[in-house]
Amino acid sequence: MVELEGEAFFEVTKNPDKPFIVRTESLTTTVLGTSFNMVVMDGTAPAVTVNTGKVQVVPANMNQKEVTLLPDQQAILLPSLELEVSRVNSQAVS
Numbered sequence: 001m002v003e004l005e006g007e008a009f010f011e012v013t014k015n016p017d018k019p020f021i022v023r024t025e026s027l028t029t030t031v032l033g034t035s036f037n038m039v040v041m042d043g044t045a046p047a048v049t050v051n052t053g054k055v056q057v058v059p060a061n062m063n064q065k066e067v068t069l070l071p072d073q074q075a076i077l078l079p080s081l082e083l084e085v086s087r088v089n090s091q092a093v094s
Contacts (some may be wrong), residue, residue: 024046025060034055072090
């Protein structure tokens, strides 16, 4: 488990016996064998962008079910505390 404030790029090898979890004040991201970028900074909406593999993202308020992101997808936490998922060029983001 990692706690994050700021921005980080992760490349994680799949290991079902040892899940890799990144927690922030606003999101919990469970890695399912992937590479992805996370941004959690003051003045910026928290965002997770997947390069390869897939991740599950859950807002900290738990008012929404988790979303599963695939390559070239990004989830941004809106001010309403809901996740907005869109397609992006992940190479341009990471």
